[in-house]
Amino acid sequence: MITINSVKIVFFFCFATFGPISCSPNYQSQLGPLGNSGSILPDGIPLVEVINGSTNFRIHRRRGKDEKTWFEGREMKHIYCGRHSKCEKLKETKCLGARLPYNYTSLDLSDSYSQEYTLDRLQSYLALKYVPKCWAVIQPFLCAVFMPKCETIRGQDFVYLPSLEMCRITMEPCRILYNTSFFPEFLKCNETVYPSKCNNDVREIKFNVTGQCLKPLIPSDTAANYYRDIDGCGLQCKDPLYTDDEHNQIHKLIGWGGSICLASNIFAIITFMIDWQNAKKHPALTIFYMNICYMMTCFGWLTQFTPGGREDI
Numbered sequence: 001m002i003t004i005n006s007v008k009i010v011f012f013f014c015f016a017t018f019g020p021i022s023c024s025p026n027y028q029s030q031l032g033p034l035g036n037s038g039s040i041l042p043d044g045i046p047l048v049e050v051i052n053g054s055t056n057f058r059i060h061r062r063r064g065k066d067e068k069t070w071f072e073g074r075e076m077k078h079i080y081c082g083r084h085s086k087c088e089k090l091k092e093t094k095c096l097g098a099r100l101p102y103n104y105t106s107l108d109l110s111d112s113y114s115q116e117y118t119l120d121r122l123q124s125y126l127a128l129k130y131v132p133k134c135w136a137v138i139q140p141f142l143c144a145v146f147m148p149k150c151e152t153i154r155g156q157d158f159v160y161l162p163s164l165e166m167c168r169i170t171m172e173p174c175r176i177l178y179n180t181s182f183f184p185e186f187l188k189c190n191e192t193v194y195p196s197k198c199n200n201d202v203r204e205i206k207f208n209v210t211g212q213c214l215k216p217l218i219p220s221d222t223a224a225n226y227y228r229d230i231d232g233c234g235l236q237c238k239d240p241l242y243t244d245d246e247h248n249q250i251h252k253l254i255g256w257g258g259s260i261c262l263a264s265n266i267f268a269i270i271t272f273m274i275d276w277q278n279a280k281k282h283p284a285l286t287i288f289y290m291n292i293c294y295m296m297t298c299f300g301w302l303t304q305f306t307p308g309g310r311e312d313i
Helices: 004-022 028-032 117-130 132-145 164-168 246-273 284-305
Strands: 047-052 054-061 078-082 152-154 154-160 217-219 234-235
Touching: 054 164, 117 132, 132 164, 246 284
Parallel strands: none
Antiparallel strands: 047 054, 054 078, 078 154, 152 154, 217 234
16 A cells, blocks of 8 residues: 555655656656656756747756755756757857867857858957956857757757856946847847756856957956946046157146246245234235145145156046
8 A cells, every 4th residue: 555655755765866857747748759757868868848938948967976966946057958959060169269068059049141150250249358347258158159059869959058147147247239239139138048047068168258458448447447338448547639748748847837836835935934024914914825725736736746646646
């Protein structure tokens, strides 16, 4: 006789062995011809599960023997996302300078009609090096869309999708691109196109994230100094409309003018001090204090001529 306790034990064993998804009662019906009883297949072929309300699938790959079950709410590093596609062999195994860890790809995630056209499109995105914060996060996403991994599972081709999180991480630093033709619709963060909580091997690739700023912008690590919509770059202190020679001429003019004004103020103050008995009366006393204020102003202008003072200011 099957008791309630024995049923609980079976469900507990199922949950601990295969996880909550594999033990779902309608899991078999969702898989259709691609799945079996809800466990990793003996031959190592991944399980494929339809994502409700879309043409996408969740691809459950094999876990290691020593790895624990991944419960809901934890990172599911063995769960990928994909959709039906047509695979073709990669003609170029590098994307934006980084080597791809697979040999087959698909053109179905972008508007490309050939791999050659895809490479040309990716070359145009090299201009994003001049938006350093954007360049540091967008490379994996671009490669996962333009040169995604493609694989045959149980006789059907599947292209692996970037996750919604991979897309959203580009939104803030790359906001200068959004709503422009340089950032087409298929790169926008659409939940029906890019499912959430999906792993992608491209995220593990080491890209060269070093960016640079176009003149007159210079690198900056302070968000308050960023130039509008260009994170990582700020305006330089020198006015870019003038040459270095013109800056030096203006610098000398300030030095001479400030020195002459300071000397004049000090001379006026000394004359007041010599005849202080008469000078301390109104309105002469007002002129005395005005000269002191002007003298302090001259000190402020001349501070930039102290060693390292101009750079600090």
